[in-house]
Amino acid sequence: MKRLIPYALAALSSLVMPAAAQSPVVVELFTSQGCSSCPPADKLMHELAKRDDVIALALHVDYWDYIGWKDEFADPDYAKRQRGYAVAAGRRSVYTPQMIINGQADIVGARPMELSKVISEYAVKTTPVSLVVTKSGDRVRIVAESAEPAGPLVVQMLRYTPERTARITRGENAGHTITYANVTEGWKILQQWDGITDLAIEADAPGDKPLVVLVQQGVDGPILAATQLR
Secondary structure (H helix, E strand, O other), X not given: OOOOHHHHHHHHHHOOOOOOOOOOEEEEEEEOOOOOOOHHHHHHHHHHHOOOOEEEEEEEOOOOHHXXXXXXXXXXXXXXXXXXXXXXXXXXXXXXXXXXXXOOEEEEOOOHHHHHHHHHHHHOOOOOEEEEEXXXXXXXXXXXXXXXXXXXXXXXXXEEEEEEEEEEOOOOOOOEEEEEEEEEEEEEEEEEEOOOOOEEEEEEOOOOOOEEEEEEOOOOOOEEEEEEEO
């Protein structure tokens, strides 16, 4: 398996988003510093983070904290989001590492070839929703419209830190120092949107950290549009 990973990483890096696609592919990785199976998936995120056609987001969950190491990047809301995806898909359990692609497909574990295939499949899909995000100073302006009724939709905004390093001294990864890519923070719902009338809103976005806006059917349905400002 280890010998396959470099070739799989090369395949991930070589994919180019087709011109017909209207939105980057969103890959959410549910991970934890306390999970011994997670580092290979965490490594894949560094490759995904380099791509312009993918928005890679690492969501650290807290349900591994009980085994002796508290994940300093974890947010209980991310575990709630993961459980919401599981319920929507009819799955009975949640796992780490798990990747959710565009709010729909899921991949459990670090499977770069399968991930590459799923990303390429979603990259060619079109969406009725167009999304434009601009930032001026500490304010962000979000404009969206839909070519067909697509609602009800939820407009969400989040920030991320491109790299964060943790020295882990207890738990399953004790003794390891791991650098994580695109560690997500400050995830919030800005507004519900009917997906019929045009949308134009503004929100506070202080600081220089990269910013992501998602338009999603509910908080656990398909992601119809996304953009990031790095």
